[in-house]
Amino acid sequence: MSPARTPTGVAPTRGRRSGRSTGDDRELAILATAERLLRQRPFGDISIDDLARGAGISRPTFYFYFPSKGAVLLTLLDRVTDEANAAAGDVLVRLAEDPRARWRELIARFHATFGGHRDVVLACAQVRGTNAEVRRLWAEVLERWVRAVEAAIEGERARGAAPDGLPARDLAIALNSMNERVWYATFAGDGPAVAERDVVDVLLDVWLTAIYRTTTPPSL
Amino acid sequence: MSPARTPTGVAPTRGRRSGRSTGDDRELAILATAERLLRQRPFGDISIDDLARGAGISRPTFYFYFPSKGAVLLTLLDRVTDEANAAAGDVLVRLAEDPRARWRELIARFHATFGGHRDVVLACAQVRGTNAEVRRLWAEVLERWVRAVEAAIEGERARGAAPDGLPARDLAIALNSMNERVWYATFAGDGPAVAERDVVDVLLDVWLTAIYRTTTPPSL
DNA sequence: GACACCAGTCAACACCCTGTCGAGTCCAAT
DNA sequence: ATTGGACTCGACAGGGTGTTGACTGGTGTC
Numbered sequence: 292m293s294p295a296r297t298p299t300g301v302a303p304t305r306g307r308r309s310g311r312s313t314g315d316d317r318e319l320a321i322l323a324t325a326e327r328l329l330r331q332r333p334f335g336d337i338s339i340d341d342l343a344r345g346a347g348i349s350r351p352t353f354y355f356y357f358p359s360k361g362a363v364l365l366t367l368l369d370r371v372t373d374e375a376n377a378a379a380g381d382v383l384v385r386l387a388e389d390p391r392a393r394w395r396e397l398i399a400r401f402h403a404t405f406g407g408h409r410d411v412v413l414a415c416a417q418v419r420g421t422n423a424e425v426r427r428l429w430a431e432v433l434e435r436w437v438r439a440v441e442a443a444i445e446g447e448r449a450r451g452a453a454p455d456g457l458p459a460r461d462l463a464i465a466l467n468s469m470n471e472r473v474w475y476a477t478f479a480g481d482g483p484a485v486a487e488r489d490v491v492d493v494l495l496d497v498w499l500t501a502i503y504r505t506t507t508p509p510s511l
Numbered sequence: 512m513s514p515a516r517t518p519t520g521v522a523p524t525r526g527r528r529s530g531r532s533t534g535d536d537r538e539l540a541i542l543a544t545a546e547r548l549l550r551q552r553p554f555g556d557i558s559i560d561d562l563a564r565g566a567g568i569s570r571p572t573f574y575f576y577f578p579s580k581g582a583v584l585l586t587l588l589d590r591v592t593d594e595a596n597a598a599a600g601d602v603l604v605r606l607a608e609d610p611r612a613r614w615r616e617l618i619a620r621f622h623a624t625f626g627g628h629r630d631v632v633l634a635c636a637q638v639r640g641t642n643a644e645v646r647r648l649w650a651e652v653l654e655r656w657v658r659a660v661e662a663a664i665e666g667e668r669a670r671g672a673a674p675d676g677l678p679a680r681d682l683a684i685a686l687n688s689m690n691e692r693v694w695y696a697t698f699a700g701d702g703p704a705v706a707e708r709d710v711v712d713v714l715l716d717v718w719l720t721a722i723y724r725t726t727t728p729p730s731l
Numbered sequence: 732g733a734c735a736c737c738a739g740t741c742a743a744c745a746c747c748c749t750g751t752c753g754a755g756t757c758c759a760a761t
Numbered sequence: 762a763t764t765g766g767a768c769t770c771g772a773c774a775g776g777g778t779g780t781t782g783a784c785t786g787g788t789g790t791c
Contacts, residue, residue, distance in 0.1 A: 317739090335641045338777065349741050354779070420637025421555045430702030437703045456726070461713045464703045468696060469689035469717075476688060482650030483657045483684045493681045497689075500720045506676070537768090558748065569770050574750070 318356045320346035325363045326411065334364060334414040361422045367411045368425065372432045375404040379436075383443040387450060390508040394498055399491050402474065406487070409478040416475050433471075437463045444502055450511075453503050466498050538576045540566035545583045549630040554584060554638055581642045587631045588645065592652045595624040599656075603663040607670060610728040614718055619711045622694065626707070629698040636695050653691075657683045664722055670731075673723050686718050 324345030328337045339360050343353040357363050378400040386393045405412050419426050440463035447453035456462070473494060476484035485493050499506045544565030548557045559580050563573040577583050598620040606613045625632050639646050660683040667673035676682070693714060696704035705713050719726045 333641070340777085351742080351780080352740055355739065417640025420640055421553070426701055434703050457713055457716050458709075461705050461709060462717070464696070464705055465689055465693055465713055465717050467703070468692035469685055472688035472692035473685055476684070481646055483654050483687070485681050485684055489678075489681060493677055493685055496677050497682070497685050497717070497721045500724055501717045504720055504724055560748080571751080571771080572769055575768065579750090
């Protein structure tokens with residue numbers, strides 16, 4: 292099990308079993324069907340038969356392309372996290388230019404990426420409890436972001452812009468965790484949630500005060 | 512459906528169908544079995560048959576006591592949230608005495624309560640995605656805590672101890688969300704997590720800086 | 732052109748779990 | 762003794778998952 296993903300790269304072969312062939316479009320059709328159905332109902336209410344019929348194949352044939360329903364979601368999640376990583380880019384290495392603007396950019400870009408694929412993100416959050424593969428992939432992705440933020444905080448402390456305080460890693464974990472949960476509530480719309488148009492500024496404010504003890508950190 | 516809980520009180524009759532009788536111990540046995548099995552494996556891997564056999568009854572008889580597996584977890588969750596509410600007590604109305612100490616007390620008491628029932632809390636977090644009842648109850652409970660924190664923040668601003676800033680409700684949502692997610696990671700132990708002995712102080716630090724812009728708010 | 736091979740396909744099956752129905756048992760109150 | 766409600770469970774229906782074994786059609790080989 293668990294096809295040995297390289298931590299940094301894309302899954303070598305989570306979907307199809309072997310080389311190129313005409314079945315590529317079927318695989319894509321399954322993925323597209325999943326995204327479409329996710330817009331209509333929760334992941335748990337979508338059966339493998341729904342996915343197969345939506346892609347114009349029978350249920351056993353589905354198993355030729357994916358080992359399980361969860362693997363489809365995993366592939367979708369891969370795409371989203373890749374996009375988020377690309378969107379984040381090198382924002383954090385240019386922090387000193389204008390810390391407030393750069394942190395805001397980081398949060399806003401993540402917000403835009405997740406918001407653009409909210410059905411997939413929501414579905415992943417919902418099955419994370421029951422699907423070990425999704426849980427593992429998400430943990431891996433989160434770890435990467437935590438490390439990046441941790442390094443950025445240490446950089447800001449080193450150049451004297453941010454005061455010492457909590458271990459940078461603990462702070463990075465807490466802030467990333469907050470974002471995840473707050474976005475989930477905002478996108479899901481159940482329970483207490485921050486309005487979507489305010490959420491970036493709310494998160495930014497907590498990040499800045501936690502890191503700098505002020506909402507207007509010094510530029511250099 | 513959804514037996515019309517009073518928002519503040521205990522469920523009138525989520526379990527048994529009617530009045531007192533010898534079946535009380537059976538109901539308790541089901542609950543006890545659920546807690547025991549939850550210590551061994553995730554909620555999704557526990558079948559109704561497991562619960563029934565553990566309580567010494569047959570599967571159909573289970574349905575005499577609870578309408579579904581989820582209802583058992585809901586009853587367990589009710590107990591935990593009641594305990595958490597009791598533990599929190601009136602800490603927030605005595606904030607001005609010593610803000611840092613009182614906030615820490617609040618967070619530490621929640622931590623102790625959740626930590627003491629981590630299996631139940633973890634199970635709830637995991638099925639929240641798929642179980643609408645659990646989702647609704649949790650949203651209800653969270654809303655209550657958010658309101659309490661919101662009022663406390665406004666109180667601190669009114670007495671001049673905390674500066675103006677984000678809308679108090681948004682800040683309360685963000686901080687409560689952070690706690691939830693951070694505790695989850697700490698108790699679950701998968702993915703980036705704060706060490707259990709540090710988690711109260713890490714959370715406290717973020718709360719204080721977000722609310723007061725300092726980790727040492729004024730007493731009065 | 733006969734052959735082997737392999738990607739791709741699906742009907743049928745075995746299995747597990749949920750929820751319900753109907754027929755029972757036991758006991759307390761009439 | 763009878764009635765009615767609490768309580769119990771065997772048996773069934775329904776729906777989901779994952780696997781098996783047989784079939785098809787294209788492609789390269791001798």
